[in-house]
Amino acid sequence: MSATTIDVPLLGAKWTIGFFGLFHTAVASLSIGLAAIVTVLQIVGYRRRDRRYDMLARRMQLLHVCIYNIGTIVAIGLIFSLSGLYPQFWSQLFVHFFWTLIVEEFIFFLLAATLTLHYFFWQKMWGHKKLHILLGALLNPLFLLQFYLINGIGGYMLTPGYEAGQADVAGTIMGWDKLGFYNPSFLMLTAHRAFANIAYGGFSVAAICGALHLVSRREKVRQYYEDGGRCAFYTGFLCFISLPIVGYFYAHVLKYDANEAYVNLMWGQGDVVALGIDWWWLKHVFVAAMFGLSLGYFRDSAKRQGATFALPAVLIWSLATFYLMYYMAMGMIMTWSFFFWELAIALASAWLGGHLVRYHQGSARMLFILMGILSFLTVMLGGYVREAARPRFVNRFSHYDYVYPPEQRQPVLMVDKRPEDVFTPEEIAAAKALPKGKLILRSGAEQKFLDPVALIRVNCSGCHTLERVKNYKLTQHWSLIVSQMRAYGLKLTDDEARQIVEHLEAAKPY
């Protein structure tokens, strides 16, 4: 409708941003993970007086130094392309979060200098080894702080949350939107990503060790890569195992504060499904594979060491059980197809994991490589599906339309246009109308559904899947069924129950 934006040939604006975002994530997430792994390796080396761990830490820190600059440059490419391709969005976001970004930028500088000193002074500080380890360890709180800040902004894009934090720049301090920053999902996003990055870093280091093990000939050098890789793998695994739990609570937040995105993820809608593939489902297949591989590895490891059971394996089993319980009991959505696919992949991967270790004479090198590849893919897919799940920008003028309806954008509008100049009357009316089919919920207890489709989807999938509803044969008795459900514990007002029954009796789609 408006030609006030730059067009990128072939890729298009969305995928230009997507390319920069994914490229940056691949590198920056790895940076965060590497910082943690390097610290662990250095401490292990120091405690055991084993130089091999220190040498591996140094080589990984060299990798870190190289990719850090690539990450920096891609970040600035991302910012330039956002400001050029989504100018309205970017300028509004910038006004809300200017100081957040400036402080984050300062931390970025601290990180760069600390990382540089840590790597380039490695050989100069053998008389002050603890100081050197402290210098490297400082990267971790710095990364965490930076992460905390950037995820406030990232979370805001998905769950702008509390109404007060929206579209209002007349706050106390220009450039800082407290309520926008402390949006519903920022904490879960931070936690999920923090653990995921360390897992990604650990698995990547293990994969590199696996690859180097493959090309090495000397026994001691192979053992060096095996031991270093195992250390990194264990560190990564510890964080990995927490991800489903954190992820569950993240999804829980999305359910109530970004319901359309939640629905897109869980039911495979919107851009989450592209080229015929449900990428959210695919990500979970990879995650299941990773758990299965880990299970196979730990069981095989335990057998080789003559241990009666493997604690990590027990952890995996427990996690899977608890997760399933929570998942079903707390009303998350999962089709049976999804569930069985995950189970099958996990079991097959468990067998594969054990087989890989046995085939390579007790070395986990191929398993490490496979885990590294899978963790990279899950990181990429995680970022993609989160962005894809969010409803599309409308004409690149806003994110999550509800937050910036046209008439509220005026305070920060740089363009000398009013909504009447830009949108047709129908578009303005549609923007002002109550969102239909958009399951926008207010947070907390007031969950007002405006659409029977939404009512059915959310309420009927709390205890069982929608397929059960769709396959139900006795379709003359919907009111009885709904009453039964209410007796079983489903919370519905009379009005909501009436809407659901009417919709089901009319055999309308949902």
Place this chain on the structure above:
Amino acid sequence: MPDEQPEAKPPEPPPDDAKLAAYKDGVRGLNWFVTPVPIFKEEELEAMFEPYPLAKPSEDQRWAIWTVWIWVGFTVFSIAFILWLIVMGFYYGGHR
């Protein structure tokens, strides 16, 4: 007539260049000031596995240690400052 031309002689090996050899040795053994670029042959790598080369504190270059201490101090102060900003930001900003 076939094959009237004499057979091509194999190329002569290049003359030994002692200066080149000395140059390469000097370059290869670079270890002053610069952290050596860590691409090693496996034998060299293995030789570095032991011992864990802790040194006496006095053996480290003072300027390097001073630089690190100053930087660590600045960074810790910056972290504290940023945490304070975050706390302040929690109380101020947004009038609702």
Place this chain on the structure above:
Amino acid sequence: MLESALLRANAGEDESVDLPVIDPPVFPRWIWIEEITYSHITLATYITACMVLAPVFEYIGWRRRDARYDRLAVGLIWFSLTLFSPGAALGTGIPMWLMGTYPEFWSRWSNLFFWPLMAQFVFFIFEVIFLFLLYYLLWNWSVNHKRFHILLGAVAAFWGLAVQVVWDSVGGYMTTPNVRLPGVDEPVAWSLKACLNPSFPFLFSHRFVGNISWAMLMTGGALALRSVGRKPAEDRAYYNWAAHLCFTVGFVAFFGMPVIGWFYAQVMGRHAPVAFHAIMGGHQGWMFIVKMALIALFVLIGGAYVFLRYQSRLLLWGMTAGLALLWVVLTVHPPLKWLGDSALVWRAAYTVALAAFAALLWAIRGRWSVETRGWKWAMFVAGLAAFLAFCIGGMVREGARQPQTVYGQLEKPETLPRERDRFLLYERCVQCHHRTVNEFNRYDHRRSWADILSDKDHRGVWKAPDEQARLLRYLEEYYR
């Protein structure tokens, strides 16, 4: 007419600029921008100079079979790598600050240069890949593949210079814009004409040569001090040799600067006359003179150094030719009135000074040693002076353009009426019949400014009704 359009815009009559401008605490926004920009530029220019010179030194070492050159090259690269990450991090801070504190400038300027900014991202990626992953990491491996390794270094330097080309192009536009700055809702995205703006080639060459000059002078000075420390004799000898090489390279490179600078000033005079006059006798004149004084200092030290240390006739006569070149530049320049009004006195004075200096240099040739501690400190002082002269150059250019962010097209949000009036004065009065702003100081004050401005000679100069009043106010305040 442009100036009055800007007036209206700032008076709020044009509502297309209503994006809130964020005011940072403690310092005004221009100081924040300046601080972060200068932190970045110092590191970036040093790295670029090292990237250009390292493969050259490596090649020379390879041809001469002298490992010291290789050690110097890898030392320069190593040091550049330590600076790279913080420099890049600071570089990301510049657009962040600009977007928040100068939002209209950013959105309009990046509208015009979207594709060049994307291009510089690609160049930067290649620079990092070639510098870190190939040139640095493969150094030891490349002992038997030296030519290939030098090629890698040259390619890395090429990408680094490509990044500089983009930034000098988009930066040069701010001083000599040759296309209209688009509005916030006009996504031009790319303009070859704007990229090839008049001052771009001169800004790029001035910075290219200047980077090498200041970086090597500063490095030479620092290595000179390092060579006097308590070290193994071998190290001392190496640092001494490296200091002399770097210092000489930096000093010789300097002599390209006045020539390029001359043509740069010409272009500015033609396309950004107000900025030109601000530097040449206007409100930035004092800063420019300080810069010249710093240059004079390191030319004095460097000249004496060259004549004391080197015997090569080529170098010494080349240096003399350089001084002659300085004489030419001063002669083509309009006479300064520092020694009174007579142009002859001025011309005679600098001719005598330069000739005496040249004679002195030839007289002291090879007479004393430059290996003393005092001379090491002198080299360091010269390096420091070169570094400060480099810093001041940027400040001069940016300050001369004030209060406009893009010359003649966009004003900064916090423009004061005084600054606007000053711009008007330079624009209306200086070029017409005055050669420099300083002439207002020497004006015949028997007539009042009001009389002068309202006489028949000045009819037709005013393009808006209030211009005469504003000029009168400014002249009476600052030129009485």
